[in-house]
Amino acid sequence: MLDFLQIPGRITLNSLRKLGRANLFMLHVLAGMPELLRRPGLVVNQLHSLGVLTLLLVSVSGFFVGMVLGLQGFNVLSDFGAEQTLGVMVAASLVRELGPVVTALLFSGRAGSALTAEIGLMKATDQLSGMEMMAVDPLWRIVAPRFIAGCLSLPLLASVFSVVGVFGGYFVGVRLLGVDEGAFWAQMHARIDFYDDILNGVIKSLVFGVVVTWIAVFEGYDAIPTAEGVSRATTRSVVYSAFAVLGWDFILTALMFGDT
């Protein structure tokens, strides 16, 4: 009977401990931010491996998502004779939801998992403890630049995704299905609001950037330093990122668009 109670208790305590470790870890990383200003080259390196290398994946996916939106939207809207609003539909769904969310999911699969594996492997091969021996704090030297680069990359990637997606919708809607070009752009122009739609989308992607990169670097740092531990940490990083992004997306959407 008591064993029966012990199991959920242990699970709860373990997850709370992990949450606490994650928060202390983040505080420590944030404390290292002033140090980074003297070594901006570290961030540039990470921007390359996290941002530039994800760019192609994000643009290609964005184009296809935009094309699918154009096709599906056209089918539904033409039933009501409202094909002209296709541009609004494509742009609104991309800028508000799909841009930030899909980019964050792709980013966690392409860059977040790599971050976790890299840091986990550094830990498993004692590179992190080696740094500590040389009085270099690995959280500041290794984790902080990766965290900053991840937070900066995701909003930029999400904007690229949305723009490429709008052109994908334009390609299918206007070029292939024959929606009027002027109406496509003009209606979009008139109905998408800069503050309500675009700025909120950017805020969303910034939040997702923090969440995804935080989970990725923490899982790597917290991994059990064996081959199996690193592989588990990588899996957890992608799974937790997906959960966190979708959960936060609901909360942020309720806060931003709930009252209108």
Added chain:
Amino acid sequence: MQTSRLLEIWVGFFIALGLLALLFLALQVSNLAEFTPDQKSYKLTARFENIGALRVRAPVSIAGVTIGRVSHIGYDQQSYQAVVEMQIEPAYSRLPVDTSASILTSGLLGEQYVGLSPGGADEYLKDGDPLELTQSAFVLEQMISRFLFSKAEGEGAAKTGSAKGSDGAGE
């Protein structure tokens, strides 16, 4: 050294591309570029019996050309009328004082906007002037009920059955 230079160029390209995308969203996709209210724009007010679904920032157009935006919509408790304030761009300052305003709809399902039609007076409207001649929004339900009502009246009281039939078809 060469690889580091290449890497920095790629990162610069990435950041420039991201910012360009954001700029494109702001200027091409959204309406940011349109409603930046000009300091010199002047204000006109108009009173309507019914403004339908008119919203703030709806366009104000004359002969199909957008010359301004609706800046504020209020309600006058004394006259039970809606008060619509419009900001007109300073380039379009030659509107006669007997210009009339009506609320129109762009297309069957489109947004509502304020359409101005100029009169023939010699004097021009100034900042803060009211538009005296206004026409309310076209409300589809009222039109349908008026149409059905007149149709039922025309067919007379003798054949109430056919009036009911057209009622059903109109729904």
